[in-house]
Amino acid sequence: MNPRNTVPCATCGTPADFFEKPLGPFCSVRCQMVDLGRWFSEDYRISEPLTADHFSEYEAWEGKALDQPD
Template sequence: MAGRIVRCPQCGGDAVFAPENKWRPFCSERCKQIDLGCWANEDYRIAGQVSDDEAGAPGLEFPDAPQR
């Protein structure tokens, strides 16, 4: 495999960043699945503003949003 060696975002190990590495930027399928699980569990969050549509939608809870 030819390509640049990068740090795996999950375990910190070496990962080849090339088309031949089907898990890139991760070093393995395991690290990719762990990362996906963290997103699914909402362990990772992207900061942002709540839109007016989202704030009024039933079933959505935003703890920082003002109560109506």
């Protein structure tokens, strides 16, 4: 991982290589979907701290195939 390309994931804040995967500022497909889901549900208009509950509906998404499509 090249430190110069490392950016914090927009969803969870985990540092990830911006150019390593075609995911934009996200560390995984899961985090990308979490962000997308926020926009669809308009959660961004609500100001509240993130909790584990925000991610609970995405638990089923976790898996090697999603994070590593190859």
